[in-house]
Amino acid sequence: ELIKDMNWIRENPCHHPNNQPVIGQDRMSLISGENICEEILKCLPCSDWFQVDRTEVIRSSISPVFSKVFTVDYYFEEVQRLRFELHDISSNHNGLKEADFQGAMECTLGQIVSQRKLSKALLKQGNTAGKSSITVTAEELSGNDDYVELAFSAKKLDDKDFFSKSDPFLEIFRVNDDGTASLVHRTETIMNNLSPVWKSFKVSLNTLCSGHHERELKCTVWDWDSNGKHDFIGEFQTTFKEMKAAMDGKQIQWECINPKYQVKKKNYRNSGMVILTLCKIIKMHSFLDYIMGGCQIQFTVAIDFTASNGDPRNSCSLHYIHPYQPNEYLKALIAVGEICQDYDSDKMFPAFGFGAQIPPDFKVSSLFLYCIDLSGCVCFAGIQGVVEAYQNCLPKIQLYGPTNIAPIIQKVADSASEEMHTKEAMEYFILLILTDGVITDMADTREAIVHASHLPMSVIIVGIGSADFSDMQMLDGDDGILRSPKGEPVLRDIVQFVPFRNFKHASPAALAKSVLAEVPNQVVDYYNGKGIKPKYSFHCNQTNLPAPFNLPSPTLCK
Incomplete structure (x- = not known):
């Protein structure tokens, strides 16, 4: 009883000023179902319960499967308490206050996530269990956590040095919505070489293109100088969508253009070619992938x-x-x-x-x-x-x-x-x-x-x-x-x-x-x-999972 009765103030981790949800790294969708006829479902985080959402009304069904999906921010480091209530609404009742309360179930979001599918009895008034139960299934809303491995080379770059060849390096920038550019990656410098082969590198898709494959990417090639005043060789624009053409073992290339030379030199074609020799998407599994994967x-x-x-x-x-x-x-x-x-x-x-x-x-x-x-x-x-x-x-x-x-x-x-x-x-x-x-x-x-x-x-x-x-x-x-x-x-x-x-x-x-x-x-x-993958992938309609581990029904908050 010490855990229940300790006089240490409990913070409500799900309750935020003005009831505004906090956007976390992981977001969950909750799909609810299985119980009595003509009901509305409420999902309420506590300690001071407030309504998050409700399902549609399903009429004339003793085993409804609700299509409504609840989106909940997930935080591993918090106890996120949820309460689900079922109500039977007659056709002549207009509001939830007049609805017939059928039962409620309380749990934590962590219990749903760790078990993947949670089934528990609905408790009626007085905390007595009836014959009805409710099943809640969780699924992570996938983000852009994957990485991509890229490898570039170049050929016939302009020579910017008098006594030796250029020392080229490549920079890749993401063009933001406001027109500004953010540096994504800078390769190493290849000394004294007009046809460099740079090392492959890995970068998240979020960093590369904010998850938008058609976002413009600006690539520039420079000749490195020890005084920090690097000489501009040329540039080109592309997108990750275009880069993906190299995923099938093919190579794609771009002309490296110096805009000043393009204007001043009548017979100017380019300042060399830049070649993408490797483009490979690497699946990076999330914390929820592993927890829900066993x-x-x-x-x-x-x-x-x-x-x-x-x-x-x-x-x-x-x-x-x-x-x-x-x-x-x-x-x-x-x-x-x-x-x-x-x-x-x-x-x-x-x-x-x-x-x-x-x-x-x-x-x-x-x-x-x-x-x-x-x-x-x-x-x-x-x-x-x-x-x-x-x-x-x-x-x-x-x-x-x-x-x-x-x-x-x-x-x-x-x-x-x-x-x-x-x-x-x-x-x-x-x-x-x-x-x-x-x-x-x-x-x-x-x-x-x-x-x-x-x-x-x-x-x-x-x-x-x-x-x-x-x-x-x-x-x-x-x-x-x-x-x-x-x-x-x-x-x-x-x-x-x-x-x-x-x-x-x-x-x-x-x-x-x-x-x-x-x-x-x-x-x-x-x-x-x-390189360890989750034991299995989980989707809301997946049926080949082990039977859920059901906890004893808790007493309800008053």
Whole structure:
């Protein structure tokens, strides 16, 4: 009941000033169906429910399939609560107030996304389940996230140098709606060569042409000079639509024109030819492609039980269990865990502690990772199960030290490494570390993070209390690339650190948003970097998916 009753102000992540939706990176369409006759469906985000939209009325049907599609902005780092209501409207009723309420269903957008198709019972007044159910299916509205690989060469370019040949490079500009031009790519310089072959490069279609294949692209060729005053060779205009002709292994070419020469020289033809030798579209899968394509989030918790937290029996301790107010450890655990649990089908979470003396002999072993409730059970049912295990273990242990976090990172990394070598490789691991002090194994931790950066894994560290967390900022990598003690850099940024004190007077949603906002990009970077595609593609009318995982029906908000 702690999660339900905690007196920590909840921010409504879906409610924005003037009820204006915030445009996010991912947008979802919701298609609803299956229930009673002549109804209107409402989709309401909370905590203060407000109507988003309603379906058409389908008459004389006990199993309607609605054609209305709801468009909802999706944010992984937020708990986006939805409520669907069904109403039966008689022909002589004009408004929803006079309609016959048939039932309602509540869920989160994360539950729909992770399960792809969510079916749940409709609850009537008094939270009693009737015979009716509702099915909601989600589909991502596709954007322009694909990349294109291009390769250019040139031949017979004008020679701009007296004692040698030109040193050409190519620039590609996107022409914007207002007539301005934005640089898309600049090739390397090929020295002393009038027929250069530039290296291929990759660029997103959004960057290249804003997703519009007929948008004008301006290409210019220059002769490089060391003083920065490069000599203009020529230019040409094209579109990505025209470039796509090179996708079938063909080559297309353009005359490189110098407008001044074109006016002044009577017999001027061109200043050389530029050739597109490669044009290949590379599909870049989105975070939702992976989540809806079968990727599961494996969430693990590690809690600091070192003596610097203070005696849990003392009200000044960071581990003190207040009868009415959760401590900072619980606030951080619940805020992050409530979101991650929507993406884990079995809702069983491993939970570990570090830095304590444990029964029965109370020997100190800073590298000993143990189950929080000391019962031998490593996983707990839901975030509520982790909360209860944490509360139960406090009276049984003695807080000690040191603050070593490399072992827990290595522990989760071992699981991620095993998953990486499976056939499907569709589990991504998120480790949440809650600690109150300066870590005492920085070298080993850096080594563990560099190793983990090659695995399907992210690390979130929340600093509890008022200690100096400057070393933690280094692990985050925001101020530079993290390296191991041997100098090896991380393959990708997988660590996010935030001090809880920055959110002490904010809502759980604000903390969760801060620590989880980078996770979608980290997931995408890993799988795209490895060339791993989603397990399967998902479309709203697809029938060959596994049966949906149905959660117990929640109680309705009053």
